[in-house]
Amino acid sequence: MAGTSVFAELVDEDTTVFKFYSDGEWKKSTSGKLVSIINPTTRKTQYKVQACTQEEVNKIIEAAKTAQKSWAKTPLWKRAELLHKAAAILKEHRAPIAECLVKEIAKPAKDAVTEVVRSGDLVSYCAEEGVRILGEGKFLVSDSFPGNERTKYCLTSKIPLGVVLAIPPFNYPVNLAVSKIAPALIAGNSIVLKPPTQGAVAALHMVHCFHLAGFPKGLVSCVTGKGSEIGDFLTMHPGVSCISFTGGDTGIAISKKAGMIPLQMELGGKDACIILEDGDLDLAAANIIKGGFSYSGQRCTAVKVILIMESVADTLVEKVKAKVAKLTVGPPEDDCDITPVVTESSANFIEGLVMDAKQKGATFCQEYKREGNLIWPLLLDNVRPDMRIAWEEPFGPVLPVIRINSIEEAIYHSNASNFGLQGCIFTRDINKAILISDAMETGTVQINSAPARGPDHFPFQGLKDSGIGSQGITNSINMMTKIKSTVINLPAPSYAMG
Numbered sequence: 431m432a433g434t435s436v437f438a439e440l441v442d443e444d445t446t447v448f449k450f451y452s453d454g455e456w457k458k459s460t461s462g463k464l465v466s467i468i469n470p471t472t473r474k475t476q477y478k479v480q481a482c483t484q485e486e487v488n489k490i491i492e493a494a495k496t497a498q499k500s501w502a503k504t505p506l507w508k509r510a511e512l513l514h515k516a517a518a519i520l521k522e523h524r525a526p527i528a529e530c531l532v533k534e535i536a537k538p539a540k541d542a543v544t545e546v547v548r549s550g551d552l553v554s555y556c557a558e559e560g561v562r563i564l565g566e567g568k569f570l571v572s573d574s575f576p577g578n579e580r581t582k583y584c585l586t587s588k589i590p591l592g593v594v595l596a597i598p599p600f601n602y603p604v605n606l607a608v609s610k611i612a613p614a615l616i617a618g619n620s621i622v623l624k625p626p627t628q629g630a631v632a633a634l635h636m637v638h639c640f641h642l643a644g645f646p647k648g649l650v651s652c653v654t655g656k657g658s659e660i661g662d663f664l665t666m667h668p669g670v671s672c673i674s675f676t677g678g679d680t681g682i683a684i685s686k687k688a689g690m691i692p693l694q695m696e697l698g699g700k701d702a703c704i705i706l707e708d709g710d711l712d713l714a715a716a717n718i719i720k721g722g723f724s725y726s727g728q729r730c731t732a733v734k735v736i737l738i739m740e741s742v743a744d745t746l747v748e749k750v751k752a753k754v755a756k757l758t759v760g761p762p763e764d765d766c767d768i769t770p771v772v773t774e775s776s777a778n779f780i781e782g783l784v785m786d787a788k789q790k791g792a793t794f795c796q797e798y799k800r801e802g803n804l805i806w807p808l809l810l811d812n813v814r815p816d817m818r819i820a821w822e823e824p825f826g827p828v829l830p831v832i833r834i835n836s837i838e839e840a841i842y843h844s845n846a847s848n849f850g851l852q853g854c855i856f857t858r859d860i861n862k863a864i865l866i867s868d869a870m871e872t873g874t875v876q877i878n879s880a881p882a883r884g885p886d887h888f889p890f891q892g893l894k895d896s897g898i899g900s901q902g903i904t905n906s907i908n909m910m911t912k913i914k915s916t917v918i919n920l921p922a923p924s925y926a927m928g
């Protein structure tokens with residue numbers, strides 16, 4: 431159970447009130463204020479977390495700055511060793527952490543366990559990748575640039591940035607937290623985590639695994655509280671040297687307010703699934719179900735619009751409809767495919783998109799049904815560009831189908847979006863696939879499979895409003911370092927063996 435056994439020190443007087451993590455200790459905030467986490471399924475308060483004060487944030491950042499200085503002098507292999515230890519502890523305690531994910535964000539039970547295991551694997555991979563790429567630098571000689579003799583040797587290495595602020599979203603509160611924490615730590619940075627409110631307790635449990643692994647005091651901290659209240663103070667804090675954020679439009683606002691520091695932003699998406707006449711329609715239908723409806727469509731990489739050639743549209747829609755009918759709908763504890771969406775306001779937003787489509791004449795392939803936060807999976811056919819669902823991301827189990835008559839039309843629609851995260855193409859013609867991929871303004875294009883972030887060492891990036899920079903283990907480690915050069919100036923040209 432959450433907050434019990436090794437996690438007992440996280441809880442306050444009752445097992446639903448959780449402390450925050452500062453200077454290697456679990457603490458109650460002096461604010462005396464708590465933030466409630468509502469269970470999306472029961473719509474009742476499940477847990478409460480501390481609303482940290484600005485003073486507490488100041489202390490955390492000061493401690494993080496101090497801890498980082500000694501951490502940067504800790505041998506790389508020792509940093510990796512601690513990360514491997516944290517990964518093992520995380521995996522060992524996957525059950526109580528997954529239980530938090532089920533209660534806080536209604537993630538289906540099996541997927542919740544997968545998130546924790548995937549996170550442990552990510553931390554270990556990061557440790558291994560870090561010792562390789564951070565163990566190498568460059569050696570340059572001056573005479574390759576015109577006008578120079580070989581009188582200068584330039585040695586470059588990757589050095590840490592300082593304090594990294596990590597802000598993950600509700601849909602992967604553990605995995606998208608460690609995908610920022612592990613690269614930051616292996617690269618010699620300290621980390622301040624501000625978890626999403628929905629998912630904060632799972633994140634606190636994950637942080638405790640780093641505590642149990644024995645990381646130095648102050649190196650890893652976790653501030654809780656509503657992003658709308660404590661967010662600006664954190665993101666504009668002069669002690670923060672880098673922000674790694676995943677979430678919605680909030681990221682655009684942060685990028686305008688943050689100082690002159692490196693930013694890693696992974697924001698929303700409207701990933702198109704383009705299906706050509708020669709595409710394998712069974713494969714496409716299976717990927718539409720997995721891509722569009724897993725975790726009830728609450729993934730940035732979810733298939734969010736189907737662009738299908740008119741000549742094969744009826745067949746494809748029938749295949750998808752048949753599979754939608756088989757999706758199970760209900761509580762996450764029962765491991766249903768479709769579970770309640772994260773908040774009531776999300777459910778209302780999704781309903782607004784559905785009603786707009788209804789009013790403007792979309793074809794409902796299923797009856798629209800909602801109970802509380804639970805929305806039954808819905809395929810909307812014959813969606814037109816004047817409908818909001820054609821452009822906006824529902825972050826829910828509702829999927830629009832737009833019928834197209836040419837490849838150009840598909841590319842035009844995909845590129846007209848303000849987002850540019852991923853897209854996918856179903857065709858047996860690899861030449862067409864490559865041409866379409868090249869024309870699509872997205873960070874990644876998948877050929878004959880649904881969009882996805884993983885495997886987690888692949889580069890992951892969004893263009894346009896979908897983000898800044900690139901994630902993936904290697905890119906994140908590099909992003910959380912800067913280059914330092916030392917130039918050795920020789921009194922006379924010197925050529926090895928020359």
Ligand SMILES: NC(=O)C1=CN([C@@H]2O[C@H](COP(=O)(O)OP(=O)(O)OC[C@H]3O[C@@H](n4cnc5c(N)ncnc54)[C@H](OP(=O)(O)O)[C@@H]3O)[C@@H](O)[C@H]2O)C=CC1
Pocket residue numbers: 597598599600601624625626627628655656657658660661662665676677678679680681684696697698699729730823825851892896
């Ligand atoms: N590209 C990607 O990889 C992903 C993108 N997303 C996108 O995120 C959205 C849904 O996720 P959601 O969690 O609701 O996104 P939000 O942008 O609302 O929240 C993301 C994080 O930012 C915090 N936050 C809120 N306000 C501020 C602020 N002013 N300053 C700093 N931090 C703040 C939130 O905390 P709190 O919870 O306390 O408000 C949360 O931890 C969708 O649009 C989706 O597309 C989601 C997942 C991955």
Ligand SMILES: O=C(O)[C@H](O)COP(=O)(O)O
Pocket residue numbers: 601602676728729730731881882883884
């Ligand atoms: O933010 C998201 O929703 C995730 O980065 C998507 O990850 P996934 O493709 O592994 O679900």
